[in-house]
Amino acid sequence: MIDNIHKWLLLRLALLWLVLSIVIGGMVNYLGHLRMDNHIVEMAKTETASYITAIDSYLKSPSEQALSELNSKIGDQIIRDNLIAVEFYDADSNMITDAVKLHAKEIEAKLPEHGSEFVDKDGIVCNKLMIENDTYMRVFVPLLNSAGTKIGYLEGIYHAPGDIVKEIKRQTLWALILVVLLILATSMALYPLIIRLNRKLVNYTKSLALTNIGMLKVLGSAISKRDSDTNIHNYRVTLYSVNIGESLGLSQSAMQGLIKGAFLHDLGKIATPDAILHKRGKLSEEEFKIMKTHVQHGVDIVSGYDWLKDAQVVVACHHEKFDGSGYPLGLRGEGIPINARIFAVADVFDALTSKRPYKEPFSFEVSVGILRESIGSHFDPDITRLFLEHAVALHAEICNDDEPLLHVKLEMSIGKYFQ
Ligand SMILES: [Fe+2]
Numbered sequence: 001m002i003d004n005i006h007k008w009l010l011l012r013l014a015l016l017w018l019v020l021s022i023v024i025g026g027m028v029n030y031l032g033h034l035r036m037d038n039h040i041v042e043m044a045k046t047e048t049a050s051y052i053t054a055i056d057s058y059l060k061s062p063s064e065q066a067l068s069e070l071n072s073k074i075g076d077q078i079i080r081d082n083l084i085a086v087e088f089y090d091a092d093s094n095m096i097t098d099a100v101k102l103h104a105k106e107i108e109a110k111l112p113e114h115g116s117e118f119v120d121k122d123g124i125v126c127n128k129l130m131i132e133n134d135t136y137m138r139v140f141v142p143l144l145n146s147a148g149t150k151i152g153y154l155e156g157i158y159h160a161p162g163d164i165v166k167e168i169k170r171q172t173l174w175a176l177i178l179v180v181l182l183i184l185a186t187s188m189a190l191y192p193l194i195i196r197l198n199r200k201l202v203n204y205t206k207s208l209a210l211t212n213i214g215m216l217k218v219l220g221s222a223i224s225k226r227d228s229d230t231n232i233h234n235y236r237v238t239l240y241s242v243n244i245g246e247s248l249g250l251s252q253s254a255m256q257g258l259i260k261g262a263f264l265h266d267l268g269k270i271a272t273p274d275a276i277l278h279k280r281g282k283l284s285e286e287e288f289k290i291m292k293t294h295v296q297h298g299v300d301i302v303s304g305y306d307w308l309k310d311a312q313v314v315v316a317c318h319h320e321k322f323d324g325s326g327y328p329l330g331l332r333g334e335g336i337p338i339n340a341r342i343f344a345v346a347d348v349f350d351a352l353t354s355k356r357p358y359k360e361p362f363s364f365e366v367s368v369g370i371l372r373e374s375i376g377s378h379f380d381p382d383i384t385r386l387f388l389e390h391a392v393a394l395h396a397e398i399c400n401d402d403e404p405l406l407h408v409k410l411e412m413s414i415g416k417y418f419q
Pocket residue numbers: 265266294318319
C-alpha cells in the first residue's frame with residue numbers, strides 16, 4: 001500500500017513536472033524569440049532610418065551630381081552596417097538608387113518579392129525573413145518632405161548580427177533550463193510534504209476506524225449486558241457469519257456490513273422491557289408483539305450513524321425467514337438481503353448449540369438435524385448447505401472457546417476487514 005502511494009505520487013509529480021515544463025518552457029521560449037525579434041526590429045529600424053539623412057540633400061535638389069554624392073555616401077555607409085542592401089524609391093515606386101553589400105547579391109536574389117502593403121503606412125514597417133537559418137528584416141521607411149507629405153520610401157534589408165542572435169538564444173536557453181530545474185525542484189519539494197500529509201491522513205483514518213470499532217464493541221457489550229451478561233453469543237454468531245461470508249466470497253465492504261450487523265443484531269433489545277426480555281416462560285401474544293419491536297428499535301439506532309448503516313440489513317432482517325413466515329416484513333427468498341440470510345443460519349445454529357436460561361444445549365448432531373429440516377423454510381438452502389459443509393470444524397473451533405479466546409478471534413477478523 002505504502003509502495004503504491006509512493007509510485008502513484010512519483011508518477012503524478014513527474015507528469016506535473018513534464019506538463020509544466022512544456023507549458024512554461026514553451027512560454028519562456030516564445031517570449032525569448034519575441035524579445036529577440038523586437039531587439040532585431042529596433043536595430044533594423046534604427047540602422048535603416050539612419051540613411052534618411054543621406055538622401056535629404058538629393059531630395060531637396062535632385063541632380064546627377066547629388067545622385068552621385070548619394071551613391072557615394074550610401075556605398076560607404078553600407079560597408080559598416082548590418083544592412084546588406086538599401087534602395088530608395090520615389091512616390092511612384094520607381095527606384096532612385098540602391099546600394100548592395102559585396103557578396104550580398106546572392107542573398108538578395110533569394111528574398112521573396114514584397115507587395116505594397118507598406119505603401120499606405122505612415123510609420124516604419126518591418127517584415128521578418130528567414131534565409132538559410134539566418135534572420136533578416138525587410139524594413140520600409142517612408143520619406144517625407146518638409147510639409148510632411150510622403151514623397152517616396154526607403155527599403156533596407158537588414159541582416160541580424162549572428163553574435164546578438166546567438167547571445168539572445170543562449171539567454172533563452174538558460175532561462176529555459178532554469179525554469180525546468182525550478183519546476184523539478186518544486187515537484188521534489190512537494191514529494192515529502194505530500195507523503196507526510198498522507199501519512200497523517202492515514203493515521204487519522206486509522207484512529208477514526210479504531211474509534212468506530214470501539215463504539216461497535218461498546219454497543220455490542222451494552223446489549224449483551226442487558227440480555228445475557230456476556231459477549232459470547234455476539235462473538236460466536238459473528239465468527240460463524242464471517243466464515244460463511246468468506247466461503248461465499250463476499251466483498252470487503254459486504255464483510256464489514258456482515259460483521260457489524262452480526263455484532264449488533266439484537267441492539268434494539270435495549271428498548272425491550274425487562275419483564276419480557278427476561279421472562280423464562282413462553283411469551284404471550286401481546287408480549288411477543290412487543291418483543292418483535294426490537295428489530296425496528298435496532299434499525300432506528302444503527303441508521304442514525306453513517307458508519308453503522310451497512311449493519312442495517314442484518315439488524316432489520318435477522319428474523320425474516322426464507323419462506324416468508326418471518327418478521328417484521330415477511331420477506332421471502334432472495335428478497336431477504338444475503339447478509340441477513342447468512343446471519344440467520346449462524347444465529348440459530350448458535351442458539352441451538354448453546355446453553356440458555358430456558359434450555360440446555362442441543363448436541364451438534366441434533367442442531368445440524370434441525371438446521372437441515374429448516375432448509376427452504378427458515379433458511380436459504382445454498383447458504384445452509386455451505387455452512388453445514390464446514391459445521392463440524394467450526395463447531396469444534398468456536399463453540400467451546402471461552403470469551404477471551406473468542407474475543408481474540410474476533411479481533412483478527414476485524415483487523416482483516418477494517419484495517
Ligand atoms: Fe433478534
